[in-house]
Amino acid sequence: QKEVEQNSGPLSVPEGAIASLNCTYSDRGSQSFFWYRQYSGKSPELIMFIYSNGDKEDGRFTAQLNKASQYVSLLIRDSQPSDSATYLCAVPHSGYSTLTFGKGTMLLVSP
Amino acid sequence: DAGVIQSPRHEVTEMGQEVTLRCKPISGHNSLFWYRQTMMRGLELLIYFNNNVPIDDSGMPEDRFSAKMPNASFSTLKIQPSEPRDSAVYFCASNLQGLHTDTQYFGPGTRLTVL
Numbered sequence: 001q002k003e004v005e006q007n008s009g010p011l012s013v014p015e016g017a018i019a020s021l022n023c024t025y026s027d028r029g030s031q032s033f034f035w036y037r038q039y040s041g042k043s044p045e046l047i048m049f050i051y052s053n054g055d056k057e058d059g060r061f062t063a064q065l066n067k068a069s070q071y072v073s074l075l076i077r078d079s080q081p082s083d084s085a086t087y088l089c090a091v092p093h094s095g096y097s098t099l100t101f102g103k104g105t106m107l108l109v110s111p
Numbered sequence: 112d113a114g115v116i117q118s119p120r121h122e123v124t125e126m127g128q129e130v131t132l133r134c135k136p137i138s139g140h141n142s143l144f145w146y147r148q149t150m151m152r153g154l155e156l157l158i159y160f161n162n163n164v165p166i167d168d169s170g171m172p173e174d175r176f177s178a179k180m181p182n183a184s185f186s187t188l189k190i191q192p193s194e195p196r197d198s199a200v201y202f203c204a205s206n207l208q209g210l211h212t213d214t215q216y217f218g219p220g221t222r223l224t225v226l
Contacts, residue, residue, distance in 0.1 A: 043202055043217035044154070088154065097142050097206060097213060098167060103153035 003027075004091050006102035014110055019076040021105050023089030026070070033065060033072045034090040034099065044088055044101075048074065079109045113137070115218035117203050123224045129191040132221045135184055136205030144215060145178055145188050146202040154202070160186065161208050193225045 003026040013019045023033070032051045036044040050056045050063040050072065064073040076083055086104040093100065116135040124130055136143050145157040158168040163180045171178070175194070180186040190197055200220045206213040 043220050045217065046214045093167075097161070097208060097215075098144065098156055098159050099215065100156070101154040 004089055004100050004102035006087075006089055006105045008103060009106040010108045011105055012108045012110065013079050015079060015081060017079050017109075019079045019083065019107055019109070021074040021076075021087050021089075021107065022071060023073070023102055024071045025089075025091050027091065028067075028070065030091045032092060033063070034092075035061075035063060035072075035074045036088040036090060036101070038086045038088060038104065040085070076107075079107075081109045081111050083107060084109050115203055115205055115216055117201075117218035117221050119221060120219060121222050121224075123226065124193055125226050126194055127192040128225075129189065130193045130197075130223060130225075132188040132190075132201050132203075132223070134186045134188070134203030134218060136186070136203070137216055138184070140205035140207055140216075141183060142206050142208040142213070143180060143186050144204040144206075145186070146204065146217075147199045148202060148220075149199045157188070157201075190223075193223075195225045198223055198225050 005024045034049045035047050037047045038044040048061055048063045050065045053065050053067050056063045060077045062075040086106045088104040089102040090099040118133045141162050143160040146154050148154045157170045158178045159166050160180045176190055178188045200222050202220045203218045204215040206215045
């Protein structure tokens with residue numbers, strides 16, 4: 001059973017700061033990683049995925065993967081109050097289309 | 112394009128009653144997932160269908176839960192009899208089958224309260 005661990009938070013940052021969200025996983029064979037965002041009372045939506053070691057940037061979002069240390073991070077630059085949400089890390093089951101989700105980290109960005 | 116459609120959006124029922132949740136996946140998607148989300152356990156996969164066939168139902172908590180997908184555009188999740196511990200938000204998601212990299216698109220969810 002793959003395990004995905006996240007700090008539940010809340011992580012509080014001021015507007016304009018960099019928010020850093022972390023996720024650790026137990027299966028060394030995991031090859032790809034997903035970050036979903038979930039606003040309160042809404043459904044999860046994919047914001048980024050990453051396969052290879054290193055960084056992947058998409059606008060204000062950067063995903064960082066370190067397979068040796070088995071963690072993946074999501075950095076949000078120039079945080080905005082609209083980024084306030086719960087961020088879920090997910091790892092796929094090998095050979096399937098299913099995902100195992102972490103419990104998520106709540107991010108609060110204050111104006 | 113319409114997204115994943117779920118009904119009802121809210122359901123309040125009494126313990127022991129039967130509950131049926133419904134889902135219409137995005138047209139053209141042939142994989143469908145049912146999830147349950149609670150504060151304690153997070154987002155858990157209950158069952159996964161591919162081409163209308165259940166592939167992985169290891170997450171179904173017990174025999175009180177059952178799911179069907181009679182065709183590519185409709186799926187149900189049934190709980191009978193319901194218990195207070197079944198109270199949660201139930202999400203349906205769909206994607207294009209094949210790569211595990213396929214984005215899963217979630218419906219708005221059904222908030223179930225069992226009294």
